Amino acid sequence: xxxxxxxxxxxxxxxxxxxxxxxxxxxxxxxxxxxxxxxxxxxxxxxxxxxxxxxxxxxxxxxxxxxxxxxxxxxxxxxxxxxxxxxxxxxxxxxxxxxxxxxxxxxxxxxxxxxxxxxxxxxxxxxxxxxxxxxxxxxxxxxxxxxxxxxxxxxxxxxxxxxxxxxxxxxxxxxxxxxxxxxxxxxxxxxxxxxxxxxxxxxxxxxxxxxxxxxxxxxxxxxxxxxxxxxxxxxxxxxxxxxxxxxxxxxxxxxxxxxxxxxxxxxxxxxxxxxxxxxxxxxxxxxxxxxxxxxxxxxxxxxxxxxxxxxxx
Numbered sequence: 001x002x003x004x005x006x007x008x009x010x011x012x013x014x015x016x017x018x019x020x021x022x023x024x025x026x027x028x029x030x031x032x033x034x035x036x037x038x039x040x041x042x043x044x045x046x047x048x049x050x051x052x053x054x055x056x057x058x059x060x061x062x063x064x065x066x067x068x069x070x071x072x073x074x075x076x077x078x079x080x081x082x083x084x085x086x087x088x089x090x091x092x093x094x095x096x097x098x099x100x101x102x103x104x105x106x107x108x109x110x111x112x113x114x115x116x117x118x119x120x121x122x123x124x125x126x127x128x129x130x131x132x133x134x135x136x137x138x139x140x141x142x143x144x145x146x147x148x149x150x151x152x153x154x155x156x157x158x159x160x161x162x163x164x165x166x167x168x169x170x171x172x173x174x175x176x177x178x179x180x181x182x183x184x185x186x187x188x189x190x191x192x193x194x195x196x197x198x199x200x201x202x203x204x205x206x207x208x209x210x211x212x213x214x215x216x217x218x219x220x221x222x223x224x225x226x227x228x229x230x231x232x233x234x235x236x237x238x239x240x241x242x243x244x245x246x247x248x249x250x251x252x253x254x255x256x257x258x259x260x261x262x263x264x265x266x267x268x269x270x271x272x273x274x275x276x277x278x279x280x281x282x283x284x285x286x287x288x289x290x291x292x293x294x295x296x297x298x299x300x301x302x303x304x305x306x307x308x309x310x311x312x313x
Contacts, residue, residue, distance in 0.1 A: 080197025
């Protein structure tokens with residue numbers, strides 16, 4: 001029997017865990033560099049053109065099969081379009097109106113709709129601690145919403161729109177996670193599934209960008225291109241294989257603790273670079289949200305049958 005706790009602290013597991021957590025904790029701030037000269041929708045399109053190509057190259061180098069069969073391709077599209085198109089477009093646009101750290105905190109609640117949809121469609125069980133933790137976490141995030149609206153009363157409509165888009169992004173990512181957690185999908189090669197899922201998002205992303213923002217626009221500044229390649233190659237292509245290596249070695253429960261640390265890193269970066277102000281209400285919301293998430297994650301720690309994709313950032 002594998003000692004998951006001992007495996008988790010081994011350098012071959014702990015180092016990838018730390019790298020993934022730092023990469024996904026920083027992506028929320030890096031996304032802000034992709035919004036401005038280049039419309040957000042085109043930035044999403046460019047990101048997944050690059051990420052899909054890199055993921056195919058990774059699959060070829062590691063000799064992962066890319067043939068999925070007809071049903072496999074349907075599943076790849078069914079999970080890839082909601083995640084890599086609808087969810088990411090919502091996140092990028094949301095960060096025009098809401099600080100990146102707050103969007104990351106909202107996304108930390110992904111496990112809640114994940115588990116509810118898995119209970120509804122996949123017959124996974126929900127325990128009492130999970131329900132209590134979810135309610136506590138949601139209450140904490142609600143306080144953060146109230147603080148954001150109070151601090152930006154003149155822009156309350158824009159803030160509300162950003163929050164709504166963040167919630168929509170979470171729901172789209174959750175729907176995608178439940179699709180790929182289905183038993184038939186879990187038999188498909190993971191790298192191939194991710195590569196094709198990213199590929200199937202490219203055309204919808206480009207159409208979405210053209211309809212909303214017009215012809216393609218590119219920014220050749222080092223800040224924009226550096227952020228684009230960081231998000232595409234590190235946060236999208238490198239991070240997924242590292243994350244799933246941690247899952248295989250230490251189990252999904254321990255790997256999921258990265259989702260507790262990611263919003264903390266994101267909020268810290270937001271405080272430094274976006275001048276986020278920590279009022280007593282914001283502090284109370286942050287503490288309550290993290291406490292609820294800790295209850296949720298510890299309640300789900302032994303749910304090793306699931307293989308959900310992580311927080312999509």
